[in-house]
Amino acid sequence: MTDDIILKFTNADLLIDDSAYKKIVEQEHSNQIVDSLIKDLSGSNDNLIFLTEPIVDQYIQKYLSKYDPQNYANQDSDIIEEMYNEINNNNKTPRDKLLDVPFDFHVIQDATKKSYTNGEIKDFSAYFNNRFQKIKAMLIKKPGLKDSYPMKDVGVRDDVVNVIGMVNDIRNTKNNHKIMEIEDETGSITVLIHNENHSLFELAESVVKDEVIGVIGSKKGTLVIASDIIHPSVPRIDEKKMDFSAVFISDIHIGSSTFLEDAFKRFVKWINGDFGDEEQRKIANDVRYLVVAGDVVDGIGVYPHQEEELTIKNIYEQYEEAARLLGDINDIKIIIAPGNHDASRLAEPQPAIPENYAADLYKIKNAEFVSNPSLVSLDGLKTLIYHGRSFDDLAMTVNGLSHQNSDLIMRELIEKRHLAPIYGERTPLASEFEDHLVIDEIPDIFHTGHVHINAYKKHKGIHMINSGTFQSQTEFQKIYNIMPTCAEVPVLNKGAFKILKFT
Numbered sequence: 416m417t418d419d420i421i422l423k424f425t426n427a428d429l430l431i432d433d434s435a436y437k438k439i440v441e442q443e444h445s446n447q448i449v450d451s452l453i454k455d456l457s458g459s460n461d462n463l464i465f466l467t468e469p470i471v472d473q474y475i476q477k478y479l480s481k482y483d484p485q486n487y488a489n490q491d492s493d494i495i496e497e498m499y500n501e502i503n504n505n506n507k508t509p510r511d512k513l514l515d516v517p518f519d520f521h522v523i524q525d526a527t528k529k530s531y532t533n534g535e536i537k538d539f540s541a542y543f544n545n546r547f548q549k550i551k552a553m554l555i556k557k558p559g560l561k562d563s564y565p566m567k568d569v570g571v572r573d574d575v576v577n578v579i580g581m582v583n584d585i586r587n588t589k590n591n592h593k594i595m596e597i598e599d600e601t602g603s604i605t606v607l608i609h610n611e612n613h614s615l616f617e618l619a620e621s622v623v624k625d626e627v628i629g630v631i632g633s634k635k636g637t638l639v640i641a642s643d644i645i646h647p648s649v650p651r652i653d654e655k656k657m658d659f660s661a662v663f664i665s666d667i668h669i670g671s672s673t674f675l676e677d678a679f680k681r682f683v684k685w686i687n688g689d690f691g692d693e694e695q696r697k698i699a700n701d702v703r704y705l706v707v708a709g710d711v712v713d714g715i716g717v718y719p720h721q722e723e724e725l726t727i728k729n730i731y732e733q734y735e736e737a738a739r740l741l742g743d744i745n746d747i748k749i750i751i752a753p754g755n756h757d758a759s760r761l762a763e764p765q766p767a768i769p770e771n772y773a774a775d776l777y778k779i780k781n782a783e784f785v786s787n788p789s790l791v792s793l794d795g796l797k798t799l800i801y802h803g804r805s806f807d808d809l810a811m812t813v814n815g816l817s818h819q820n821s822d823l824i825m826r827e828l829i830e831k832r833h834l835a836p837i838y839g840e841r842t843p844l845a846s847e848f849e850d851h852l853v854i855d856e857i858p859d860i861f862h863t864g865h866v867h868i869n870a871y872k873k874h875k876g877i878h879m880i881n882s883g884t885f886q887s888q889t890e891f892q893k894i895y896n897i898m899p900t901c902a903e904v905p906v907l908n909k910g911a912f913k914i915l916k917f918t
Contacts, residue, residue, distance in 0.1 A: 420449050424466075427453045434468035434743075442475065469689050518703065518748045520783065523797065524790040526764035526851040539846045543625075543838075544600065546850040547581050550627035550832055551599075553647040554579050560629040560645060567601035569634065576632045576639045578604065582624050593619050595641075597630060606630055606639045618644050621813050621827060626836040647832040649857050652876040657910040660701040661793055662686060664904055665708035665802065665864025666884035668756065669740065670733035672726050673887045674713070676740075678902035681917040682885075683743050695915060698908050704793045705747050708864040708882060709754020709802035711737050711768070711776075717756050724890070730758050730772060738775035741782070749782045752789055754802035754864060762845040763804065763835060763852060764788060788834055790856060799858035803865030803881070805835035805842045812837060818897065822872035825861055825879040829854065860907070867892070867899035871912050878912070880905050 420440065424431050431439075439445050439452075452466075452474060532538050554560050563577045580597030588594055593608040593616065608619045622628065622644065629645035664682075668674050684690035688699045712733035713725060727733045741749060751768065753759040758772040767784040770777045777784070785791060788801040809824045810816050816824050828834055834852040835842045844852070860878045867884035883900040892899060902917040 420445065423449050423453060429453065429466060431466040431471075432468065435466045435471040438468050438471045438475070448475070519792070519794045520704070520748050520750075521792050522783075522785060522789065523792055523856065524788075524851070525767070526786040526789070527766040527784075529849075529851075532845055532847045538848070541848050542846040542850055543581065545848065546625075546833070546853060547599065547627055549850065549853045549855065550647050551579050553832060554627065554629045554645065557629060557645055557647075559631055559643060563629065565601040566597075566599050566604050569602075569604050569639065572634065574633075576604075576630070576634055578639075579627065579629050580604070581627050582622060585619075585622055585624060595619070595622065595630075597628070604639050605637060606632065606641050608641050608644075612642075615641060615644065620815075623809070623812055623831075623837050625838045626831050626833060646830045648830045649832070649854075649875055649877070652857055652859070654876050654910065655796055655859055657794075657796065657907065659703040659794055660698060660906055660908045661704040661706060661796075661798075661860075662702055662904060662906050663706050663708070663862050663880050663882045664885070665754065665862075665882045666710040666867055666886060667707070667737070668710055668713040668884065668886040669737045670725055670727035671713035671886055671889075672724050673889055674726070675885045675887055675902050675918075678917045679740060679885050682902065682904060683740060685915065685917065686747060687743070687745055691915070698906060698913065698915070701909060702747055702906070705744065705749045706793075706798060706800060706862055707749065707751045708800050708862050709752050709787055710756040710864060711751060711754075712757060713886075714756035714758065718891075734758070734768075734773035735775045738773070738779060741776070742779050744781070747781060748793075749779065750785060750791060750800070751776070751782060752785050752787045752800045752802065754787065755804050759787070760845075762843040764845065765802075786851075788852060790858065793860075796859040797856060798860040798862060799854065801834050801861075801863050803863040805837070806863070806866055808835070808837045808840040808842050811840075818866040819868055820870065821863065821866050821868060821881040822870040822874075822879055825863060825870075825881070826872065826874050829861065829874060829877065829879070867897070867901075869900040869903050869905060869914065871905060878907060880907075880912075 439448055442448050555563060560577065560579060563579050566578055566580060569576055580599045582595055583598050583603065584596040586594055591610050595606040596603060597606060608616055610616050630641055631643040632639045632641040681690055685695060685699055686702055688696055715730045722728055727736060753765045753768045755761060757768050759765040759768055765787040767786050788799065790797060790799050806818060806821055806824050809827060810818050832854045834854065835844055838844055858877060863881045866881060869883040870881040872879050882905050883903050885902055887901055888899055904915045906913045906915060
């Protein structure tokens with residue numbers, strides 16, 4: 416039967432793609448459908464020579480489903496011409512203008528194969544010193560810190576204290592003042608933040624261990640009384656013109672029993688221009704990039720008794736299924752970073768998903784694989800991709816921060832110029848010669864995931880996007896009353912933020 420169908424299309428000078436062919440052979444009366452389709456196309460006034468799945472699918476739904484299969488070949492060919500015109504004029508999104516423009520994509524920063532450690536104690540010193548020097552170089556450019564000096568000199572000065580240091584400890588006194596221990600490569604000092612200095616005390620509430628800050632104050636005995644705390648922060652940037660659209664997703668969790676497969680398939684159909692209303696299809700027409708910020712699959716053994724919540728219990732098969740679903744996306748560059756559920760090491764920075772676990776995924780020609788975190792350029796827009804594991808630590812440490820408001824956490828990370836400033840908590844960090852989680856370059860877009868809740872905010876010209884999930888509420892989330900935003904996809908549509916729902 417297979418050879419007969421292919422031969423019929425060949426003799427009729429018609430080309431058919433694999434998905435359209437599969438759609439036909441799945442039908443009970445496939446040979447009759449082929450005969451009718453060829454006859455109707457030969458009577459059409461349109462010069463159709465290539466059959467795609469949407470054309471075949473529309474034909475079956477709008478024409479063949481109305482009649483008994485035995486009578487298909489006797490129907491009026493005007494119906495197929497009407498159907499074909501509708502597809503090409505209304506439903507099928509033209510991508511010619513996008514396909515004519517080559518992708519201007521390149522990786523700016525990626526830790527894959529650049530992440531090294533010997534696992535020795537001295538590596539910790541190298542790691543923290545690298546972090547300190549990188550962020551110190553940013554702080555020393557601040558107006559109040561240009562004349563900062565080493566901490567070893569604090570004891571011999573009676574004037575204003577002006578230092579840059581890493582926070583070793585921070586705690587409240589019995590009178591509810593704050594005490595910070597900060598250090599540099601030359602020594603350490605104790606800083607007091609008085610609770611009557613309300614604005615400074617509020618600022619100090621967001622300071623966490625292991626971040627690098629500037630402190631201005633005055634010496635009083637063995638203490639430095641702070642008058643200002645300075646974060647490395649970012650300057651306001653000019654928003655770049657965006658004449659295309661980019662889509663941001665994460666936390667797909669393929670293989671989980673709570674993976675929303677139907678919603679994800681609708682999303683894939685939309686991004687290919689085959690689903691949605693006129694406005695949604697118009698947005699799809701402008702999409703050039705799809706950025707995936709980790710947790711492509713649900714993984715194996717990530718948490719106790721996970722196997723009870725899996726429909727695919729083999730990591731290789733999970734990635735095979737991911738390749739099947741993502742492989743249907745056409746004409747769009749897909750950038751994939753790992754998350755804590757993926758088959759990459761847990762310690763950050765995580766190298767790109769290894770090819771030996773995801774061989775089929777690597778066969779997708781329009782896919783690029785990067786580390787977590789990474790910085791890429793999408794037609795000139797610097798896009799910082801970070802899965803967001805450190806959100807857990809910030810949400811537990813800083814008053815006012817929570818998983819429900821991840822945009823506030825993202826703002827803190829941008830201002831601290833570090834993606835995971837707290838060392839030794841829930842976020843595993845590799846003690847390497849270089850700290851790859853310092854935010855060296857200011858991004859135009861900051862894309863995260865992990866918390867399964869959509870968020871968007873523009874901070875000093877930076878688009879901060881958390882992309883929700885394609886996984887319904889898990890048992891763990893039910894315990895903590897976490898309500899995920901499922902199958903709600905963020906899009907930067909020529910610079911304007913939009914949410915498209917596929918539930």
